[in-house]
Amino acid sequence: MFADELKTLRRLGVRHVLLQILNFVSVLASGLMIWKGLGLITNTESPIVVVLSGSMEPAFYRGDLLFLTNLPDQRYRTGDITVYKIPGADIPIVHRVLETHDFVSDKNGRVAASPLLEKQLLLTKGDNNHIDDIELYQGLDWLERKHIVGTVRGFLPYVGYVTIAMNDFPQLKYALLGGLGLLALIQRE
Amino acid sequence: MAPRTRKAAAREPDGLSPPAVPPKENTSAVVDVDALLAPIPGEEREEVRVNNASVTDMKHACDDALKRFLSRPDLFKQIYTHTDVRLALGWLSVLVAGATGLYGWKVPFEQSKPGAWAGVITYVMLTIVQTLYAYFIEGDIVFVGKRKTFDKRIVTERITITSRTTPSTPQSPPRYALGVVYVRSASGGKTLLGKGRANEEQSYTEFFDERGVMDQERFERWVGSVVGRVMDGKVQ
Numbered sequence: 001m002f003a004d005e006l007k008t009l010r011r012l013g014v015r016h017v018l019l020q021i022l023n024f025v026s027v028l029a030s031g032l033m034i035w036k037g038l039g040l041i042t043n044t045e046s047p048i049v050v051v052l053s054g055s056m057e058p059a060f061y062r063g064d065l066l067f068l069t070n071l072p073d074q075r076y077r078t079g080d081i082t083v084y085k086i087p088g089a090d091i092p093i094v095h096r097v098l099e100t101h102d103f104v105s106d107k108n109g110r111v112a113a114s115p116l117l118e119k120q121l122l123l124t125k126g127d128n129n130h131i132d133d134i135e136l137y138q139g140l141d142w143l144e145r146k147h148i149v150g151t152v153r154g155f156l157p158y159v160g161y162v163t164i165a166m167n168d169f170p171q172l173k174y175a176l177l178g179g180l181g182l183l184a185l186i187q188r189e
Numbered sequence: 190m191a192p193r194t195r196k197a198a199a200r201e202p203d204g205l206s207p208p209a210v211p212p213k214e215n216t217s218a219v220v221d222v223d224a225l226l227a228p229i230p231g232e233e234r235e236e237v238r239v240n241n242a243s244v245t246d247m248k249h250a251c252d253d254a255l256k257r258f259l260s261r262p263d264l265f266k267q268i269y270t271h272t273d274v275r276l277a278l279g280w281l282s283v284l285v286a287g288a289t290g291l292y293g294w295k296v297p298f299e300q301s302k303p304g305a306w307a308g309v310i311t312y313v314m315l316t317i318v319q320t321l322y323a324y325f326i327e328g329d330i331v332f333v334g335k336r337k338t339f340d341k342r343i344v345t346e347r348i349t350i351t352s353r354t355t356p357s358t359p360q361s362p363p364r365y366a367l368g369v370v371y372v373r374s375a376s377g378g379k380t381l382l383g384k385g386r387a388n389e390e391q392s393y394t395e396f397f398d399e400r401g402v403m404d405q406e407r408f409e410r411w412v413g414s415v416v417g418r419v420m421d422g423k424v425q
Contacts, residue, residue: 004238007235015269015272015273015276018276018280019272019275019276022276022279022280022283025283026279026282026283029282029283029286029287029312030286030316032286032287032289032290033286033289033308033309033312033313036289036290036293036305036308036309037309037313039293039298039305040302040305040306040309044298045298188245188249
């Protein structure tokens with residue numbers, strides 16, 4: 001099936017094969033670096049996430065793509081939609097902030113001047129749930145800043161289904177990657 | 190007996206006999222290069238077949254045929270500097286990207302931020318360097334070759350070949366534009382013996398038939414004539 005291409009590759013030598021492999025690998029590398037760069041700019045480890053459950057309907061449906069930021073100089077307010085991760089649970093959850101409390105600590109009789117330096121405690125609830133998230137917190141009473149992955153700034157509907165499909169059917173992921181690899185090795189720029 | 194003319198060389202199946210003696214009258218260094226530049230008749234060639242609707246495929250086929258032709262044993266030896274630089278920069282940036290990815294995966298996000306910044310910025314710098322190199326320094330060059338012959342002194346010849354595609358117009362098919370820059374020097378490059386340049390184009394229809402099979406002999410003859418003309422050029 002690929003006899004012509006294999007003949008060409010053998011004729012062209014080592015350097016050419018290395019160049020072709022480089023073409024493919026550098027596409028992956030640039031994708032990875034764009035992801036990492038985006039994460040660093042938005043200050044969150046996962047700047048784009050996919051909604052997996054229906055707990056935020058009618059705002060977000062399963063399969064929506066969400067864009068997150070986690071700017072260090074902004075406080076969380078009631079009504080913000082945040083994505084958080086409880087240590088011990090793998091899956092991040094996207095719910096709305098219901099209550100915020102500022103925990104003013106009194107160290108050595110002094111209180112910090114900037115409100116940002118104080119701890120914020122949060123309580124969240126999904127729009128489509130009947131009760132708040134206390135049971136999801138695995139023993140914690142409040143969420144803290146360090147549990148929050150980011151705040152939702154924008155979304156794209158339906159696009160996330162590609163990721164859901166690739167997670168549910170890993171063969172699809174490998175087939176796509178294999179197909180891309182073959183194409184990159186055979187094409188010449 | 191070594192062939193003295195191109196016709197004689199063509200009659201002999203082994204066209205790669207050593208350069209003929211005596212040399213041509215005008216220069217002492219150009220030793221029967223015409224015989225070497227003639228395509229070897231009856232040479233076993235693998236059929237090259239490309240999609241003749243794709244101009245990039247045809248250009249690549251022509252470039253490859255050119256490299257094969259000029260890299261023959263008594264002709265030029267290809268210098269791989271541009272390719273090696275491209276490979277080195279490319280693989281280095283891939284390794285940097287991989288290392289940054291791995292680091293970000295192993296170490297928790299807050300801690301990994303300085304390292305991740307370093308990795309991303311290094312990657313962007315390397316990509317910029319690659320792009321600038323390819324655009325300014327490499328340009329359209331497809332082949333750089335060197336040739337050393339000994340004739341009373343060591344003569345070094347260096348040839349640089351660029352190729353472009355001239356897009357088609359409603360009146361004419363797409364054309365393959367060949368550019369040749371040639372320098373001949375002695376004593377380690379200090380004495381310039383001659384130089385020449387040429388720019389010629391031929392339409393792709395001269396070399397590819399309706400099935401997409403490439404007429405390599407015809408292509409080689411054309412390239413041989415252009416290069417031969419440049420190499421026979423003025424001598425100082």
